[in-house]
Amino acid sequence: MSEAGGGPGWGFPVPQRAPWSLVAATAALCLVSATSVWPAGAAPMSREERQKLGNQVLEMFDHAYGNYMEHAYPADELMPLTCRGRVRGQEPSRGDVDDALGKFSLTLIDSLDTLVVLNKTKEFEDAVRKVLRDVNLDNDVVVSVFETNIRVLGGLLGGHSLAIMLKEKGEYMQWYNDELLQMAKQLGYKLLPAFNTTSGLPYPRINLKFGIRKPEARTGTETDTCTACAGTLILEFAALSRFTGATIFEEYARKALDFLWEKRQRSSNLVGVTINIHTGDWVRKDSGVGAGIDSYYEYLLKAYVLLGDDSFLERFNTHYDAIMRYISQPPLLLDVHIHKPMLNARTWMDALLAFFPGLQVLKGDIRPAIETHEMLYQVIKKHNFLPEAFTIDFRVHWAQHPLRPEFAESTYFLYKATGDPYYLEVGKTLIENLNKYARVPCGFAAMKDVRTGSHEDRMDSFFLAEMFKYLYLLFADKEDIIFDIEDYIFTTEAHLLPLWLSTTNQSIPKKNTTSEYTELDDSNFDWTCPNTQILFPNDPLYAQSIREPLKNVVDKSCPRGIIRVEESFRSGAKPPLRARDFMATNPEHLEILKKMGVSLIHLKDGRVQLVQHAIQAASSIDAEDGLRFMQEMIELSSQQQKEQQLPPRAVQIVSHPFFGRVVLTAGPAQFGLDLSKHKETRGFVASSKPYNGCSELTNPEAVMGKIALIQRGQCMFAEKARNIQNAGAIGGIVIDDNEGSSSDTAPLFQMAGDGKDTDDIKIPMLFLFSKEGSIILDAIREYEDVEVLLSDKAKDRDPEMESEEQPSSENDPPNQSAEQIITSSSQDPDLAEQAAPEERALSPPPEPAGAPSPAEMDNAANISPSEQNSDPTENHESTSLGGECTDLDDQPQEPSETEEDSNPNVSWGQKAQPIDSILADWNEDIEAFEMMEKDEL
Numbered sequence: 021m022s023e024a025g026g027g028p029g030w031g032f033p034v035p036q037r038a039p040w041s042l043v044a045a046t047a048a049l050c051l052v053s054a055t056s057v058w059p060a061g062a063a064p065m066s067r068e069e070r071q072k073l074g075n076q077v078l079e080m081f082d083h084a085y086g087n088y089m090e091h092a093y094p095a096d097e098l099m100p101l102t103c104r105g106r107v108r109g110q111e112p113s114r115g116d117v118d119d120a121l122g123k124f125s126l127t128l129i130d131s132l133d134t135l136v137v138l139n140k141t142k143e144f145e146d147a148v149r150k151v152l153r154d155v156n157l158d159n160d161v162v163v164s165v166f167e168t169n170i171r172v173l174g175g176l177l178g179g180h181s182l183a184i185m186l187k188e189k190g191e192y193m194q195w196y197n198d199e200l201l202q203m204a205k206q207l208g209y210k211l212l213p214a215f216n217t218t219s220g221l222p223y224p225r226i227n228l229k230f231g232i233r234k235p236e237a238r239t240g241t242e243t244d245t246c247t248a249c250a251g252t253l254i255l256e257f258a259a260l261s262r263f264t265g266a267t268i269f270e271e272y273a274r275k276a277l278d279f280l281w282e283k284r285q286r287s288s289n290l291v292g293v294t295i296n297i298h299t300g301d302w303v304r305k306d307s308g309v310g311a312g313i314d315s316y317y318e319y320l321l322k323a324y325v326l327l328g329d330d331s332f333l334e335r336f337n338t339h340y341d342a343i344m345r346y347i348s349q350p351p352l353l354l355d356v357h358i359h360k361p362m363l364n365a366r367t368w369m370d371a372l373l374a375f376f377p378g379l380q381v382l383k384g385d386i387r388p389a390i391e392t393h394e395m396l397y398q399v400i401k402k403h404n405f406l407p408e409a410f411t412i413d414f415r416v417h418w419a420q421h422p423l424r425p426e427f428a429e430s431t432y433f434l435y436k437a438t439g440d441p442y443y444l445e446v447g448k449t450l451i452e453n454l455n456k457y458a459r460v461p462c463g464f465a466a467m468k469d470v471r472t473g474s475h476e477d478r479m480d481s482f483f484l485a486e487m488f489k490y491l492y493l494l495f496a497d498k499e500d501i502i503f504d505i506e507d508y509i510f511t512t513e514a515h516l517l518p519l520w521l522s523t524t525n526q527s528i529p530k531k532n533t534t535s536e537y538t539e540l541d542d543s544n545f546d547w548t549c550p551n552t553q554i555l556f557p558n559d560p561l562y563a564q565s566i567r568e569p570l571k572n573v574v575d576k577s578c579p580r581g582i583i584r585v586e587e588s589f590r591s592g593a594k595p596p597l598r599a600r601d602f603m604a605t606n607p608e609h610l611e612i613l614k615k616m617g618v619s620l621i622h623l624k625d626g627r628v629q630l631v632q633h634a635i636q637a638a639s640s641i642d643a644e645d646g647l648r649f650m651q652e653m654i655e656l657s658s659q660q661q662k663e664q665q666l667p668p669r670a671v672q673i674v675s676h677p678f679f680g681r682v683v684l685t686a687g688p689a690q691f692g693l694d695l696s697k698h699k700e701t702r703g704f705v706a707s708s709k710p711y712n713g714c715s716e717l718t719n720p721e722a723v724m725g726k727i728a729l730i731q732r733g734q735c736m737f738a739e740k741a742r743n744i745q746n747a748g749a750i751g752g753i754v755i756d757d758n759e760g761s762s763s764d765t766a767p768l769f770q771m772a773g774d775g776k777d778t779d780d781i782k783i784p785m786l787f788l789f790s791k792e793g794s795i796i797l798d799a800i801r802e803y804e805d806v807e808v809l810l811s812d813k814a815k816d817r818d819p820e821m822e823s824e825e826q827p828s829s830e831n832d833p834p835n836q837s838a839e840q841i842i843t844s845s846s847q848d849p850d851l852a853e854q855a856a857p858e859e860r861a862l863s864p865p866p867e868p869a870g871a872p873s874p875a876e877m878d879n880a881a882n883i884s885p886s887e888q889n890s891d892p893t894e895n896h897e898s899t900s901l902g903g904e905c906t907d908l909d910d911q912p913q914e915p916s917e918t919e920e921d922s923n924p925n926v927s928w929g930q931k932a933q934p935i936d937s938i939l940a941d942w943n944e945d946i947e948a949f950e951m952m953e954k955d956e957l
């Protein structure tokens with residue numbers, strides 16, 4: 021048991037307090053009432069400002085929830101770009117992520133208790149009536165057991181918990197008669213067949229109507245599940261048992277947890293990411309605190325809080341010690357192998373681990389929580405959001421961000437524990453970024469790429485279940501909430517379960533390990549947190565002093581080993597094994613690698629990944645050699661990738677009513693104006709005639725000076741470009757002719773030339789899949805004049821333009837003054853040259869030959885050292901390694917945030933990201949995607 025577990029308080033029934041009170045229980049920190057002592061360094065935020073921010077959160081919630089209810093309900097989720105509901109089966113499959121959708125109005129159920137927290141009691145009452153009236157849990161659809169448990173069962177139970185609380189208060193919900201609980205019970209029984217395995221670990225998926233076994237079920241053949249999937253049931257299942265008296269749910273969830281505990285790797289006390297549900301063998305033996313494992317740890321600690329069973333705390337503490345010993349490398353949290361826990365399994369971190377500082381607060385381990393949170397905040401400040409994955413030198417590894425709430429969650433718990441107003445400022449930044457970059461006219465859209473600012477047509481239900489709750493609570497005073505939040509515990513989906521369940525229907529005996537059960541005398545305790553006097557007894561600068569050394573950890577970071585390698589390159593030293601010669605199958609090479617501290621990780625898809633740990637090298641000289649070798653390998657790989665790929669581009673709709681809020685991910689062209697080197701192109705759009713653009717346009721007057729829309733197909737991309745250019749278009753957007761295609765589901769590709777010289781094409785050309793393209797086509801139908809910006813990265817919205825233009829009707833023409841700031845390519849001197857149409861003699865092959873297939877693109881991103889044979893040039897080394905330590909990702913080319921912020925004129929286009937940095941990110945992005953698409957994030 022850890023030191024924290026050894027105190028006198030471990031046999032006591034859990035007090036009816038909120039999680040942060042457990043900080044007190046765990047670390048004995050909160051012994052005296054909170055005072056108004058703040059650590060110096062962050063000015064206190066006035067009540068007025070906190071209220072203003074709280075109101076802003078309410079307005080944002082209304083925007084998200086209102087649009088879901090108006091445009092999507094009863095569908096599971098809102099598609100905020102196309103402003104309609106996402107109905108499973110009616111949209112192209114997105115793979116595992118769709119398993120959360122069970123045709124049960126997911127977002128409504130997930131939002132129930134948020135409505136009460138946000139003081140929208142009337143709306144809550146309406147929402148509950150809708151759930152009871154409309155939701156069917158008996159659909160013939162295969163859903164994830166994990167997601168259905170945390171979002172739907174948890175949502176129903178959270179709704180029930182607050183419904184009975186309101187009923188007791190005597191004003192609202194007087195008609196309520198446990199109907200949500202009955203639905204929860206019905207759902208619980210529907211999930212039980214999933215546990216019909218010898219291990220007791222549940223199948224990952226179940227058919228809501230047919231269960232597992234029946235042939236119609238279309239599931240039940242799976243052999244593996246993720247640890248979090250099997251280990252994140254106990255709170256909801258125990259609550260269901262205790263609310264209803266039906267003990268079976270709690271029993272099943274306990275059995276699954278017991279099995280996972282038995283299967284932990286005994287020497288490291290870590291668990292892997294995926295496990296075989298029949299044999300209990302670890303399928304993926306890497307171990308971290310993020311994707312695939314995260315909420316298993318969370319539920320062990322919270323099960324102790326809710327159920328008061330010491331065995332859960334013991335297990336948690338055992339795992340926590342292992343995490344802090346092997347995975348925690350403050351401020352980083354890095355995955356390791358369960359059998360060789362000193363060996364890192366990855367060189368990047370995923371966004372889900374952002375919940376961990378919050379859990380550390382609950383555990384009472386504040387220092388590493390502050391450190392990791394600060395590191396994450398800096399990544400956010402750099403990219404506006406936390407990318408799905410980022411490297412240990414803080415470059416984007418996977419650029420997506422589906423509006424995940426974990427960082428807001430940790431911010432809230434850290435504020436509660438420390439009272440440091442710094443965390444209020446962090447929350448304010450989160451609010452600003454959401455409004456600035458993710459808000460669209462019909463809700464909030466996930467970020468497809470945090471670097472370009474492009475969107476995905478999705479707004480996950482957890483955004484409403486969690487994000488708004490944590491942000492609102494962050495700024496709320498006790499009196500702003502109509503009930504005592506401290507009487508509840510948050511599930512992993514932020515649903516609220518009452519702590520009084522710990523003493524209700526306790527049919528399963530507690531495994532209290534202390535033989536002498538001692539009731540804690542807590543009469544001297546004031547459980548209220550934060551208690552900064554105790555937390556920072558001698559030094560009010562404590563929290564700040566922990567953050568301070570980390571302040572520049574992101575900006576000042578260098579890609580691993582660059583400085584040292586740079587020096588050795590300058591000295592002309594070469595590694596004993598050159599990257600270009602390396603063969604993964606050559607035992608001698610492997611021996612050299614080992615000596616240099618370089619380990620080889622075999623990925624599932626057959627590729628290998630190289631990781632260097634200088635500490636494992638035979639000597640410091642070998643370690644230096646290892647760094648040189650790694651640098652060569654990076655250069656070699658990135659050079660090859662650069663040759664074959666271009667980064668994604670952005671099409672941003674800037675006219676009324678979008679004002680830049682809709683950003684579409686676009687594929688680049690290998691010809692025409694390179695948007696990363698030139699200013700963006702802005703103009704109104706017009707459809708070309710013929711729409712395929714394969715012959716001379718019959719409507720040149722319509723496309724002249726505009727951005728022409730052309731349909732994919734029937735001729736080469738380059739030919740289309742020439743035809744619209746000849747008609748006077750300043751740019752072109754090719755829209756996919758495969759109906760339903762989307763960058764959400766298909767990998768982007770670049771439009772290839774026609775195999776001939778394409779230097780005559782001067783205008784920029786971008787490619788949109790059909791769904792993104794139809795957003796523009798729909799906009800034309802509705803608003804007629806639609807203006808877009810073609811660029812390499814979405815530009816900040818222009819607030820002046822937005823506030824100046826208050827159209828009286830939805831169909832008002834767009835602001836014509838906007839034309840005055842058009843940066844059109846027609847002003848480009850280069851373009852003057854091509855004013856006279858050139859003679860062309862093309863006999864085009866069919867178009868598909870022009871575009872590389874997704875598979876070709878994917879191969880380009882692979883690092884397969886055994887296949888490397890091209891020669892990295894010496895010049896390359898000196899150019900990329902010369903000069904100061906630079907982050908290949910953004911620095912020094914990208915203007916710093918301070919520069920941007922201090923320049924009020926910066927908008928629409930002064931935030932260009934250098935091509936190299938985007939290339940590096942884009943290559944990594946594809947690779948990361950390949951590696952992670954199978955992970956259950």
Ligand code: DMJ
Pocket residue numbers: 170315372424425426482512513957
């Ligand atoms: C939520 O559904 C839950 O928090 C879950 O535990 C994992 N993360 C998502 C949101 O990111």
